[in-house]
Amino acid sequence: MYCPLAGAYAIISGGGNNRVPLHLTGDIGRLSAMAAWRPTQGIYRFDPDLYAALWASPISGDLPCDLLHYLPAWCVYVETGPMQKAEGFHGFFAALCIKRTRLFIQ
Numbered sequence: 001m002y003c004p005l006a007g008a009y010a011i012i013s014g015g016g017n018n019r020v021p022l023h024l025t026g027d028i029g030r031l032s033a034m035a036a037w038r039p040t041q042g043i044y045r046f047d048p049d050l051y052a053a054l055w056a057s058p059i060s061g062d063l064p065c066d067l068l069h070y071l072p073a074w075c076v077y078v079e080t081g082p083m084q085k086a087e088g089f090h091g092f093f094a095a096l097c098i099k100r101t102r103l104f105i106q
Contacts, residue, residue, distance in 0.1 A: 023072030033093040036075035043077045043091075051081045068096055 003011075008031040013020045020028065046054065075095035084090070 003032045005029070005032050008032040008035070033075050033095050036095050037077060037093060040073040040075075041077075042073050043079060045079045046081070048081070055081065068094070071096055084087075 001066060003030060008028045009020060012024055012027050028052050071094065075093055077091055079091040080089055
């Protein structure tokens with residue numbers, strides 16, 4: 001089930017003209033990501049040698065973020081390496097949110 005942010009907002013707010021309190025705004029993204037991840041429940045793990053090489057690689061210039069348009073599912077979970085697990089950070093969810101708008105010329 002794909003859940004766009006607008007749908008997650010409606011659920012968190014209770015619908016209608018209700019607003020989401022500031023302390024619950026993070027729940028909108030979390031609900032949307034969890035709903036998008038649930039059908040596949042894809043968990044991606046890096047080979048330890050590849051992960052170490054990526055972690056040690058310097059980042060310079062712009063990253064090719066257009067590649068993120070080709071995620072293998074609506075939402076994926078990426079495990080992080082042992083260094084982050086020791087700090088209590090086990091991984092992250094990655095999802096692409098596109099808001100399509102039209103320009104109407106009158």
